[in-house]
Amino acid sequence: MTTPVAGTASDAAEPLECWCCAGTYQEKDLVRLGRHPEVGVCLACAHFLHQQARGREDARRPSPAARLRDALRAGRRLVIQRQWHQNQLFGRPLRWLGQRLP
Numbered sequence: 001m002t003t004p005v006a007g008t009a010s011d012a013a014e015p016l017e018c019w020c021c022a023g024t025y026q027e028k029d030l031v032r033l034g035r036h037p038e039v040g041v042c043l044a045c046a047h048f049l050h051q052q053a054r055g056r057e058d059a060r061r062p063s064p065a066a067r068l069r070d071a072l073r074a075g076r077r078l079v080i081q082r083q084w085h086q087n088q089l090f091g092r093p094l095r096w097l098g099q100r101l102p
């Protein structure tokens with residue numbers, strides 16, 4: 001008789017909750033914090049956190065590149081606010097572009 005070990009394949013398929021958006025994901029779709037591995041965020045939230053961190057870094061060290069990234073972030077906020085990213089005609093190119101901009 002074998003005893004199940006925590007964290008093995010028996011519970012690997014169980015969906016886990018993102019600590020940021022509360023969505024459910026598989027383990028392979030979560031990013032864990034180094035000193036607190038119990039905390040996992042989904043890839044979309046990890047990208048969001050990265051953008052927030054970059055924005056704060058840019059605010060601390062103004063430069064021409066930082067101003068350009070600020071303008072791009074303002075453009076992204078405008079697109080999301082007006083829901084242009086969900087437009088049937090040009091939503092897909094905007095989403096594609098949004099994933100590639102800083």
Ligand SMILES: [Zn+2]
Nearest residue numbers: 018021042045
């Ligand atoms: Zn999330």
